[in-house]
Amino acid sequence: MPRRLLGVAVALVLAVPLSACGSGGSSSDDALEIWIRQVPNSPSHKTAQKFVAAFEKATGVKTKLVALFDDFETKLQQQAAAKDLPDIVINDTARLGNMEHQGWLREIDKAKLKGADQLSEIAWKAAQAGDGKYYGAPFSAQSFALIIRKDWREKVGLQPPQTWDDLAKLAKAFTDKDPDGNGANDTAGFVAPAGTKRGYASWYASSLIFANGGDFLKATSPGHFAPAVNDPKTVEAVKWLQDQFCTAKTVNPGAVSNDTTVTHTVFEKGQGGIYLVGPYVLARFVKSIGTDKIEVVPVPKGPSGGPGTLGEGENVYEMAGSKHEAEQQKFAEYAISAEGQKVGMNGDNEGPIVRLPVNKTVDLSAERQDPRWKVFQDSYQYAVYAPPVPDWTPFRQKSADAINAAWADCSTDVKASMDTLANTFTQELTTQKAS
Incomplete structure (x- = not known):
């Protein structure tokens, strides 16, 4: 997308009133607001739309998806300053330390997260801060x-x-x-x-x-x-x-x-x-x-x-101060479930938001026919994530x-x-x- 058109697309997304935000935001529809770091109208954004629609169908929870790419972190800072964080952020594993250090994240209790035992231990390491606690639910992984x-x-x-x-x-x-x-x-x-x-x-x-x-x-x-x-x-x-x-x-x-x-x-x-x-x-x-x-x-x-x-990937981050803690939990549980992982993988098509599944029960070869994906999956066992510095x-x-x-x-x-x-x-x- 040309830079000028991309700027217009981002501006249009930002022009939409924010709803259901973490620290007291209000909304007429009171939906669970989800931010994802993807280019608006890109194949990945379209996959995210399908994912969110599948979550709504499975749980009955109403959602609002916001896709941003340029200046994603800057926009989050602005929302935090306004005490108007979204409810859910799907973002890079390497951003965990910064967001946790600023007090934006709710701690994840693995014992209370349905399906947590089905996830790869390597992926869980990328959701763990330096204090040993978990501040995200693993969602997507990748090696190189x-x-x-x-x-x-x-x-x-x-x-x-x-x-x-x-x-x-x-x-x-x-x-x-x-x-x-x-x-x-x-x-x-x-x-x-x-x-x-x-x-x-x-x-x-x-x-x-x-x-x-x-x-x-x-x-x-x-x-x-x-x-x-x-x-x-x-x-x-x-x-x-x-x-x-x-x-x-x-x-x-x-x-x-x-x-x-x-x-x-x-x-x-x-x-x-x-x-x-x-x-x-x-x-x-x-x-x-x-x-x-x-x-x-x-x-x-x-x-x-x-x-x-x-090693890289994305976590589902439950943002602190949300009025929708039960819905946040449901979203995290759906995201890590086999069903949610498969929707996010998007088969062999462009725009997967789940690159390598973190749920061990998902058979990569059954979801993707291209055998070249297996090279990345095999390499993931040697993956090294960013260290959990603040x-x-x-x-x-x-x-x-x-x-x-x-x-x-x-x-x-x-x-x-x-x-x-x-x-x-x-x-x-x-x-x-x-x-």
């Missing part, structure tokens, strides 16, 4: 893997990558050997959302850092952490990626300024052939590129550790700034840069009383 142009790989005569050396060789072949056969030097190995907006450079690097046994922070005791970003395994991963940008030159031009929205299009246009990304774009690429032209491969184990991949956002942003600088300026000494970042992390941990 490599979506590769299979037709290009076969043309250059290489096998699916099993090591980082294999991956580097494949990227170099995609860059130098005209895999699309158009006679022009216009392809790259990797496409990467390596900009700093919303911390994307750090987000992109995470899976390779975890695949090499590295990390950003390490727990020293419950709720307390120390920097790990200058650990040799972390430095090695960032340096390996710097070599792809600067020495091998296998990354698409402009990557250091791009976010995922741009990078999706770059991949679809055939400007690069390897995309380290989550499963939410698989159906889109099957449709836009062709199912026979793409394959999904696990992130190879690094030379010094692994296996590992970034606010992960500054850590992701500061690491994105440092990592992006190492890729944009090839003279950057990665070890020295990561040492400096570790000092910055120490200061941030002290500020958040998590040191």
Whole structure:
């Protein structure tokens, strides 16, 4: 959607009066208000509408769905300042610490949540704060893997990558050997959302850092952490990626300024052939590129550790102060149920709001016929979530700034840069009383 039209769409959504909000909001229909971080009128928003309609049918609870994408967190802050929070927020697992720290969330009692025992323990970890308590109900999960142009790989005569050396060789072949056969030097190995907006450079690097046994922070005791970003395994991963940008030159031009929205299009246009990304774009690429032209491969184990991949997803957050606590509970229970999970998965179609099911009773292969989803599901057992610091956002942003600088300026000494970042992390941990 063009930026101008997207802005109009968001403005129209925001123009609708808010109802049933957490801290005393009033409404003529007194519906349960649900916010979800999705682009209005996108396939994911449409799936969310189907999900909410199914919840209403199953429970009789009246709802109001608000889809927002740009400035989602800013709008929540504004609602909190006005003491008018929505009743339910479906948002990233990495936002838990920040929202809990501000007192926005109700604690979840697993013993009283119907179906809680059916959920994956890995997913529950992403709903747990540093104090050991749970402040969200797991809803959706995802790991990361490599979506590769299979037709290009076969043309250059290489096998699916099993090591980082294999991956580097494949990227170099995609860059130098005209895999699309158009006679022009216009392809790259990797496409990467390596900009700093919303911390994307750090987000992109995470899976390779975890695949090499590295990390950003390490727990020293419950709720307390120390920097790990200058650990040799972390430095090695960032340096390996710097070599792809600067020495091998296998990354698409402009990557250091791009976010995922741009990078999706770059991949679809055939400007690069390897995309380290989550499963939410698989159906889109099957449709836009062709199912026979793409394959999904696990992130190879690094030379010094692994296996590992970034773990992400969304939780259902019951917002504090709501007049509808019983309805909040019903929504959380429906969201984690097998029925709710299946509706949110949306089969093999575009726009799933449940990427990998967190309910262990749901058979992924029965809901989705595309076997490539299983690569993501198998990788999830090695998933690493953001640590439960009070606010992960500054850590992701500061690491994105440092990592992006190492890729944009090839003279950057990665070890020295990561040492400096570790000092910055120490200061941030002290500020958040998590040191």
